[in-house]
Amino acid sequence: MFFLLLFFFDHFHGNQSNVIKVLLPKSKSGQTLNKQSISLTVTSTKQYFINQHEVPFARLEQELLKACQGITEPTIVLHLPKNLTIQDLVDVMQIGAKHKVKMVLATSTK
Numbered sequence: 001m002f003f004l005l006l007f008f009f010d011h012f013h014g015n016q017s018n019v020i021k022v023l024l025p026k027s028k029s030g031q032t033l034n035k036q037s038i039s040l041t042v043t044s045t046k047q048y049f050i051n052q053h054e055v056p057f058a059r060l061e062q063e064l065l066k067a068c069q070g071i072t073e074p075t076i077v078l079h080l081p082k083n084l085t086i087q088d089l090v091d092v093m094q095i096g097a098k099h100k101v102k103m104v105l106a107t108s109t110k
Contacts, residue, residue, distance in 0.1 A: 038067045040103075041079040042088065061095045068101060076103045 041049040048055050055063045068074040076096060080089055089105070096103035 036071055037075045037077045038064070038071075039077050039079065040064065040092065042081070042084065042092065044081050044083055046084075046088070060092070061098075064095055064101070065099060068099075074101055076101055077106050078103055079106045 039049075039051050043049075046057070048057055048060050050060075050063050050067050064076065068076075078089070078092060080092075093103055095101075
């Protein structure tokens with residue numbers, strides 16, 4: 001089973017030039033995440049970035065597990081553009097389900 005939480009970020013941290021721009025799906029309500037999280041961004045051209053570092057899809061599972069090491073109850077925040085398919089989302093979420101890692105979907109407000 002997948003648990004999707006919809007939320008948005010009120011504040012961007014760090015240098016804005018390091019931000020990977022993705023047009024997120026919209027949500028009327030939001031929830032912020034207080035735990036330490038790992039950012040996974042997928043671009044419209046299906047490039048994968050873990051915490052701003054590009055990773056080929058073939059190594060995505062290994063790199064996500066590596067990023068989760070040392071974190072108690074890791075949460076992966078998924079940033080997927082709204083024009084990708086549900087299958088693209090499922091392909092990524094299967095990794096979390098396989099390793100029992102919580103994944104949440106980032107959205108922007110309407």
